[in-house]
Amino acid sequence: MLVTAFCSLIALACGLQTEDRSSRLLNAAALRVANVPSSAAKRRSSVRGAAKDHLRRSFRPGHVNYRIQKELKDFLTTPPDHCEIAVGSNIRVWIITLTGVEGTLYEGEKYRLKIVFPPEYPLKPPIIYFLQPTPRHPHVYSNGDICLNLLGTDWKPTLTVASVALSILSMLSSAKEKKLPLDNASHADLKAGGQQHNWMYHDDKC
């Protein structure tokens, strides 16, 4: 949806006409954002539109997407500061763009978190890691994995992705030096996003 909504903006700009119903719908979606000035703003707006499409479906309590939809709704209604969300056609995969906070080492820099909800969510934590390019930080491996207890042993179903994203942002904000984890070399060849249930967290030193 993210991709198709964006493509429809291009089709509209070129005046292409297509007959089938889905492209008419997509053009209608593009028209809704046609008065937004810059193309970057258009793209952001259509991304939000795609995320909002997920809110129109009604899941019953207990449905595997019910809780995620609620979190998405809360995120869109009250976006945490310095966080922007994009959701494609799968409600269970989010991208959150963090913007480094003023007065910190990462001020104005943008980093993308990938969020994948496992089938057992929220009993199991969400899988969250940085996409490339990753921030250089003592708790962020160069493959994107984040050493954060909330993503493993200290996850609780009462936490949300928004609250974890803010914890990650504050983890960036409190850095005194941009450097890699000491054990980067022994971890960073792994594929990012593995479960952290057996990780060791050495307070702030891992």
Ligand SMILES: *[C@@H]1O[C@H](CO)[C@@H](O)[C@H](O)[C@H]1NC(C)=O
């Ligand atoms: C971190 O470790 C990985 C895996 O050994 C390595 O490929 C990568 O270059 C390291 N990153 C840096 C910036 O040293």
